[in-house]
Amino acid sequence: MEWIILLLAIAVFMYLRTKTTKGVKNISTNDLKNMLDDKSKQLIDVRTPGEYKTHHIVQFQNIPLDQLPSKVNKLDANREIIVICQSGMRSARAASILSKAGFTSVYNVKGGMNRWS
Template sequence: MDYTNVFIVVLLLVAAWFFYKKFAGVKGLTELSSEAFAEQLKAVKPSMLIDVREPHEFKNGHITGATNIPLSQLGSRLDQIPQEKTLFLYCQSGMRSKQAATKLIREGHTQVAHLRGGFMSWKGKRTR
């Protein structure tokens, strides 16, 4: 096996690992449809709804009652997220909220859900 083949195999393994980490489920995370997300948000107390998009995205529209804690600021704002509350997370498409959920679960949060498909899939009330 020459170096070119070794390089290609390593590159394929790195790409496979990247896609697995990006798209695999997160242990301890509940993934909810728009309808289930809305129902659970009303039913589960105490809870906190967190929009992990950037402030300019949040200003253009968000789910009513959401607190904006961008993924880029999450690490420095963990003290604003109570451990005892169930967390409902969303972003634009669902990718950033999964990343935020991973971080929050690592920090000890046990009740974490996110909106599958993100804000783009939301069918409920919005605030501008």
């Protein structure tokens, strides 16, 4: 009986960690490649400055996740925004922050830089 409760708790945890926030669309790195040259989009890398410096996509601006809430007012809520991190987890949190701040067109890159080639 205890293992059933444990499995249920793990399943709920995984669901909550991977569910998409309303208004946020998940895209693949292949989808991203088709969007990189679109100047109307805002491209934000939410990794740490050290991670960004080591390897990044040139078109992306670095705003670390921990700084995003204080810098969200410098972004245009009326423009599409794409967020990326190393694996997709921090960018999912960033996308949620942006969605709650009134951004209506937010894209999260699934798999992040781990899937970028």
